[in-house]
Amino acid sequence: MSIRVFLVDDEAKASAILENKLQRFCPQLSIIGSSQDPVEAIEFIRTEKPDLIFLDIAMPTMTGFELIKEFDEPDFEVIFVTAFDHYAIQAIKNCAIGYLVKPVAKEDLILSVHRAVESILNKEMLSKNKQLIANLGVQTFQQKKIVVPSQNGLQFVKIDHIIRLEGxxxxxxxxxxxxxxxxxxxxxxxxxxxxxxxxxxxTHKSHIINLEYIESYLNEGYVMLEENHQVPVSRAKRAEFLNMLKSNTD
Known part of the structure; x- marks a missing residue:
């Protein structure tokens, strides 16, 4: 059985790299197209009905989660691809849906594809996708708010408005x-x-940063965020932090 595959990623380079790896390591797949435009991708999926979609999570005009919600009966297998291994991964794990962290490792790719093919053969895609949509709720992670107790009562803060937190x-x-x-x-x-x-x-026992606001990293052990915020990165966290930044730019 040939599995028809479609790739959705707003970065053409990332999509090309993934397509090359799929051709090399997963010959049982047949790549029928790719798109950098989520709206265009939705129309392609409805028309061509691919079996498996590799779907970027964080895209500027529409997230991968929002794309899934555009389908009343999302009966295709999905493997999410993300630059951040702690970006909404729990919601995905709870549904046994596959995900890959950029840069995509050969072993992880082969394992994810194997599991996806099994799911397609067992026709489990629709139930898993519906469970994911239920887990995500009516709001996307970018729109979600957290409740913050303050001196004036309860503040409802949009997650994507938080630049950093300081203990x-x-x-x-x-x-x-x-x-x-x-x-x-x-x-x-x-x-x-x-x-x-x-x-x-x-980055430090007393500091948490929003990765979306990073502007630069200083060799002295500080990260610069938008709106002129400078935050220390502890020695214990530097290797992990730098590896994370490197993986996000590969």
Missing amino acids: IEGYTKLHLVGGISILSSHNIGHFADLLDTVSFFK
């Missing part, structure tokens, strides 16, 4: 876009657990 003597100061800050009675450990499935990284 201060058992409290946490949230630095938001536009120079806004909120002091929460929760400690930074609470927010580290809360934001574990989105694009945040704990």
